[in-house]
Amino acid sequence: MKVSEAMRISAEWVSADTPVSEIASQMAKDNLGALPVGRDGRLVGMITDRDLALRVVAKKLDPETTLAIEVMSPGIVFCRTEESVEDAIHLMEQKQIRRLPVLDEKKRLVGMLSLGDIAHATSLQLAGELARAVSAHHQ
Template sequence: MKISEAMHAPAEWVSADTPVSEIAARMAKDDIGAVPVGKNDKLIGMITDRDLATRVVAKNLSAKKTKAEDVMSPGIVFCRTEESVEDAVHLMDQKKIRRLPVLNEEKRYVGMLSLGDVAHAAGLELTGELTWAVADHHK
């Protein structure tokens, strides 16, 4: 199965200068755990609910003054719409991540592929493999 058939859309991202209070509100409203961050029409990182907890709340930073770029996980690991879900699973396994932004052939962000999407699209064996890989305890 192609990633384009398994991913969820629409694709939304936030600007690097977006206050994390707005991002947290969006995450709560849309029931999502990660949002890509962009700057100059390019994705530059990802901000997750874990980033908010460990880099904002735990450090007592102001959610209204702290910007996405200040606390995001830098860099983007992504997949392409025409790749297979199996390829994405191997990438998620290798990078130990639960979500992948999806880019189309024009290198535009068009959706997100999550662990949940894989669970609905792939067989039990592949889903189990991925869950085992990304749920590995920190050492």
């Protein structure tokens, strides 16, 4: 099965200079746990609900003035629409991540592939193995 068959078709991302208050509102409205962050037409990182909790709320930063670039996880791990779901799963296991932005052949963001998407598209055994791998305790 290809990633394009399992992914959630949602090409939403936020600019690096977006205040985290707007990002949190968008995540709440759209029921999202993560959003890719872009700058100058390129993806530069990912911001998650965990980033907001640990890097903004816990540090008592002002969400109105704190920008995505300041609290995002830098770098971007992604997969392509034409890759197999199994390859994407191996990447998620290796990097211990639960969500992957999906890029098309023109390197444009066209969707997201999450642990939940994989659970719905593949066998329970495969989804369970991935869940276990990405939920492993960090040493």
